[in-house]
Amino acid sequence: MTRIDDVARLAGVSTATVSRALRGLPTVSADTRRRVLAAAEQLQYAVSPSASRLAGGRTGSVAVVVPRITRWFFGVVVEAVEEFLNEAGYDLLLHNLGGRERNRQRVLGTTALHKRVDAIMLVATPLHDAEVSALATLGLPGITISSGTAVPSWPCVRIDDVAAARTATRHLLDLGHRRIAHISGDPDDELAFTAHLDRRRGYQAELRAAGLRPDPGLDVESGFDIDGGTRATEELLRRGDPPTAIFAACDEMAMGALTALRDAGLRVPQDVSVIGIDNHALSGVLGLSTIAQPAAEQGRLAAKMLLDPLAGGNGGTGSQHSAPVILPTRLVVRHSTAPVRAH
Amino acid sequence: MTRIDDVARLAGVSTATVSRALRGLPTVSADTRRRVLAAAEQLQYAVSPSASRLAGGRTGSVAVVVPRITRWFFGVVVEAVEEFLNEAGYDLLLHNLGGRERNRQRVLGTTALHKRVDAIMLVATPLHDAEVSALATLGLPGITISSGTAVPSWPCVRIDDVAAARTATRHLLDLGHRRIAHISGDPDDELAFTAHLDRRRGYQAELRAAGLRPDPGLDVESGFDIDGGTRATEELLRRGDPPTAIFAACDEMAMGALTALRDAGLRVPQDVSVIGIDNHALSGVLGLSTIAQPAAEQGRLAAKMLLDPLAGGNGGTGSQHSAPVILPTRLVVRHSTAPVRAH
């Protein structure tokens, strides 16, 4: 492996000058820079990240923490973030909590983060108080996407979950539905995404605005995924007197609902309307009506907000961005929602 | 930030002993180890990865390269690999090629890998000759999953794509279909996953085994995703005299086919049967028949095969595993395939 002094020797300069030239620092003459670049090129030199990090105090890495990379929203966010980080020359350290408590402790207890990254991005990861203070102790810049828990001084990018849920509920009300069920994530799940709490709030608010009283019998909690949607819907059907419409807290739950309804012999949308939130890549295939949210844009924007201060010279200090940045959502009507049938 | 000498001072030993005790080396007395661990705990000490890497020559990181993390197979593989690596104490450096040529060059030209990782995992990433030799020059252990291009001395985990395709085609033949179309990935796409070449080969072989001649008019190439499946199917229908069955090279393409058929007013499976390969998380929801492949198992097994030699002391040398490890697939019949209708 060629080292910096090999390049220095070939270019006829000191290692300090090589270091400066390669990093594009302004205090190098054009001619010297040219010679250094040529020498580095000729020797196929690549800087040793470990040495550079140790000497320079920057790791060039960003930790990205997601609950489950296999779910639509997180996959899309990570893809967008990865693109942005790579363009900016940062490595992406992926942490997929995956419901494993041990993993959660390693990451959020910061053992896995300590001295390893320059910044942290938390996607839909609610935190205990102890975790918030452990993260704060690291003293690193960070950002959250779609977070229930705010980390002091970290900005947040998200959608307005209450508004999205209200729009979905309103769409069903506009179609004449009155028995509108809601299925959402399990609040007892330690690793639960908290957006569903806001979504339930929006659902209830919109019902009340229409003069209806939310019926606890039509509100079921389960896992925030396909299987959870299936189980929640089965539970709903077991209770008798099924709803004419179901608002699922995310598209994957809505897809599970579709399965359960089909298996129960109910037709969508003739017997039951279904709507979700996300605009999952497969929602079109399934004809699922939904509230579309811009997942890639949230990832890109959050990555940019995280990195811009790092480049700016100050180490990401400052209590900028106190209010969350809210990205817009929009109703997408497909074939899973229709006017309620006359009884 | 506390450093190793803070711990050494508190424990009353040298930094060398702290280093050994913390890494669990056997040459430390039980009593000393206890004192060191207590001191480290008390001071909340975490080793500096940069310093450790520079001094020790190990990075504790593994690069994982995938074409697109948002596709089902890659998401599931990465999730399984991440779990395994984290348990083993390795960081996962994610590289999502995402169809960006610049990114491909950075990663596979090894600029992004050089001196950064202890090992490399390539998932479904075919390589140019120059890339193979650039990777070989790094001298790192590596492994491929589902790779078309073999890297000399790197083992490979995969399914038997030819056999999977034959099974899918046979299922359609058994149902009486004779006009069986195939839709698969675009070979002109530089970043294309090459498994589809084997899948086409299996499709053709099975047709021939049944005494049929593969009809080029029933064989369409497109993107290896939902949208590609839609476009390929539209093209197929434009050609007139539609097939009675479609074998898609992956479930996401099959899902695209489902959309195109529905939009064309054709019913599945009454008018056209559809089968894919994968057993995507949503295949059940869509009632899609498929050849299930064990994605998480491939990831786990590959991670294990990659890391075991690293732990074993030798640096992953040796030309073990010359033959690819093949994991089994199985036919899953749902509702998208049915006997051909009498004409």
Added chain:
DNA sequence: CTGAAAGCGCTTACAG
């Protein structure tokens, strides 16, 4: 089983 010392390969004041 333990320690003193060299060294890993860079970057950064400091001086000129």
Added chain:
DNA sequence: CTGAAAGCGCTTACAG
């Protein structure tokens, strides 16, 4: 604009 030298925080022979 450039260089000599210290230092980043560990690990690893080497010696005992």
